[in-house]
Amino acid sequence: MSKEEFEQRWTKKSLREMLSAVEECVGKLEESIENAKGDSVQELxxxxxxxLTERNNALEAIMIALKEETIAxxxxxxxxxxxxxxxxxxxxTVVGK
Structure with missing residues (x-):
């Protein structure tokens, strides 16, 4: 094997490893983005x-007050x-009917 062939193989191997590492990082970033989106949606x-719960409680209080007022x-x-x-x-009786 010549020096050039060795360097090409070494470079290809290094490039494959770097590509693999980059793909792994991209995968982790995509997962983090999805998690962040999910967290944001959940927070919303x-x-x-x-x-809505606060509004529902307020409406229930109003309905109870209206019901009591209606009864009175x-x-x-x-x-x-x-x-x-x-x-x-x-x-x-006075008129006679």
Whole structure:
């Protein structure tokens, strides 16, 4: 084997090793990028979930307050209806119907 052949083989082997090392680094970088993207997406999802949960809790509180207000209004109206029915009965008695 001549000196040139030896150097060519050595260079090819070194280039293959360097290429292999570069490919390995690229693979690790791609994996890191995917992980970073996944983490970012997860953080975004967690943030949105927290906001939606807070809004849901606020809406539930509003609904409970509205329900209580509706119940109180219904009771007040029922009481007033009973009063008016009593007055109507009294008026009918006075008028004679």
């Amino acid at each position: 999802l967690d943030s949105q979930k927290k906001k 209004t219904t009771r007040a109206l029922n009481t007033r209806i009973e009063e008016l029915e009593g007055e109507l009965a009294l008026c009918r």
